[in-house]
Amino acid sequence: MVRAAVLRERGGPITVDEIVLPDPGPHQVRVRLAAAGVCHSDLSLANGTLRQKTPAVLGHEGAGVVVAAGAEVTRVSVGEKVVLNWSPSCGTCWFCRECEPYLCEHADDAAAEPYATLTDGTPIYAALGTGAFAEETVVGERAVVPLPADTDLERVAILGCAVLTGAGAVFHTAGVRKGQSVAVIGLGGIGLCAIQAARIRGAETIIGIDVAPEKGDLALQHGATAFVPAGDEALTAVRELTGGRGADHVFDCVGGGATTRM
Ligand SMILES: [Zn+2]
Ligand SMILES: [Zn+2]
Incomplete structure (x- = not known):
């Protein structure tokens, strides 16, 4: 269990709750977050200006350290510092092959399905697939970018969005x-x-x-x-x-x- 800032419903308050993260799948990593910026999009997701399934963990401008990696992960290793990428490209869809990875058809996949649960088993969603307002998160390996070991994670978190x-x-x-x-x-x-x-x-x-x-x-x-x-x-x-x-x-x-x- 880790602590997370959970949006229970659109327009509702955000409360700090314990959530249960799954073990990373074959191509996923678990990241212990060091810092997360607050973006205006978090407000828009919370108040309904942008669509967001709930309950959800917001936060998409985060940096941290990989603490566990799935069996087939090759992009990063446990112990490596990373910044989260909320729009990961698949590399193989039509847009990716047209060199427009920012339009990737699969960039939103991780946000569409629940990624964790509350302690009572209720499924919860990671806003923009990242869920950075938490002590830890689980994301696809394409949703992290490795950083040099001497990177100051607090300063670098905003690389993820702003x-x-x-x-x-x-x-x-x-x-x-x-x-x-x-x-x-x-x-x-x-x-x-x-x-x-x-x-x-x-x-x-x-x-x-x-x-x-x-x-x-x-x-x-x-x-x-x-x-x-x-x-x-x-x-x-x-x-x-x-x-x-x-x-x-x-x-x-x-x-x-x-x-x-x-
Ligand atoms: Zn943002
Ligand atoms: Zn793609």
Whole structure:
């Protein structure tokens, strides 16, 4: 038995309960979690904005150490540090063969079936197939990425979601180039990672935008060249900082109606 933060029903509170994890199957590993970030998607899964079967253990931005491995596991060994991957690709479906592993037909398989039980035998689900808000979890071997032995697990946990989302958008989706201008709306985990990625790519003007003025210093520390408070004046300010043209790339890291219209 291990302790886990369990969402009993949609919109309900999260309570710390004991859960019973199965032994890992042939291609599964058991991971003792060291840290897990809290992502906005956890809130969306808990309140029903995103679909989630219950009872469930949320948390998908986790890192830990492999404590047991199934007989046919080859990707990682017991004792190895890993970060969880909530969208593991199978490598063989149509999308994977088309080099679009992020669309893998089997990425959601682990979330569709119960992965453990409560102590009374009630089946429970792992949100996004990971269930990181627990002392330990059991996931497929493709759902872990091995890390160097000297990795600080607490720092690296956000690699599992915020870094991929923010930096991935800059590097891969938008393809920001040296010398371009970038505006980032919303400076949480994803937004700050987008700013860092823009800095790494050599963007010349990097504008952080947030409703919270105290995010300004944080944005500048991460590589922003300017901070603009969110609001009616923000668009004017962005144009002034970009020669009147507006930014070459704008990343909406909030996803609300107001930010999308902006
Ligand atoms: Zn997330
Ligand atoms: Zn696939």
